[in-house]
Amino acid sequence: MKKLTFNFSQRLTALAIFSLICISWIPVQSQEQSKPFKILTGHSDKVEQIVFSADNKTLISASRDKNIQVWDIDSNKVLRTLSTQSEGVTSIALSRDNQILVSGDIDHSVKIWDLPTGKLLITLNGHSQPVEAVAISPNSKLVVSGSDDRTINIWDISSGKLLHTLTGHPDYISDLTISSDGKTLVSSSGDADYMAKLYGNIKVWDLETGKLVYSLKQASPVANIIISPDGKTLFSGSFGQIESANSAINTIMLWDLKEGKLIRNFTENTESVESMTLSSNGKTLITGNFRGNINFWDWENGQLLQTFNNDSNSINTIAISPDLKYIASSSDNTIKLWKIPPI
Secondary structure (H helix, E strand, O other): OOOOOOOHHHHHHHHHHHHHHHHHHOOOOEEOOOOOOEEEEOOOOOEEEEEEOOOOOEEEEEEOOOEEEEEEOOOOOEEEEEEOOOOOEEEEEEOOOOOEEEEEEOOOEEEEEEOOOOEEEEEEEOOOOOEEEEEEOOOOOEEEEEEOOOOEEEEEOOOOOEEEEEOOOOOOEEEEEEOOOOOEEEEEEOOOOHHHHHHOOEEEEEOOOOOEEEEEOOOOOEEEEEEOOOOOEEEEEEOOOOOOOOOOOOEEEEEEOOOOEEEEEEEOOOOOEEEEEEOOOOOEEEEEEOOOEEEEEEOOOOEEEEEEEOOOOOOOEEEEOOOOOEEEEEOOOEEEEEEOOOO
């Protein structure tokens, strides 16, 4: 074996190259200085979901305390409280024009509200167990609800008529998302391991007909799904630690929505993905994990851009304002607002 020797100049060059390589390998560190600039208090129980209005002026929160609160972001004041008179609210969805709000309840019902007035328009009954996820079609004509009873219902908003009941998930429905053109519905469920291998825990549907297009198999429970604004990419985040050689533990997966093929995946450190959202420009994926961290990702290459340290509690829900100025998160009965750098 030959011995390599370097003169002084060569050593400096080699050291510089080595240093550059090492720097490129250094992981993005948590930004300790990143703290919430507002904390909204008003709920008495766990906040399950947060959404921003399209005009960036209000924030809407749903809680297990049976209430939905509409907040003015500038003043921190509650503009109105919608009392569901249920056992607790699990999920909400807001129409693009900010007029219609849909809520899913622990008492198995789906409620449709006129948001400007806070008036309850109609209550939809059709599930036999708690509703875990709701979605509104882009044209505000359809409501979709997913339940612990393993079914997905598609409703007509104006009449309250049940149009389709979709079946096939062998476990509870964890999330729903609709493409921006209103043609595709995607559902996810908490089934995992052998059940996912048999049936698939992500399903893609034709929203108009209710017919299954295809199923995807992610071998650990799926908590969240999002479709990119251009309708080309589906994001799924898994949670929980499944003892399986091929399980996708704590993994964010990117799928070609048209072809149903996996593009790539990357891991959310060692913590499960509890919540997830996508910036309105489609460039940045934001995840909340079990340890209370909020992570910003360049999803095209899986690079972690920045981390906000929330606290030690799991991030139940996370949302980003349409103007990309704020992040809202909750891990308890409060809501934290963060200012974010340009993304």
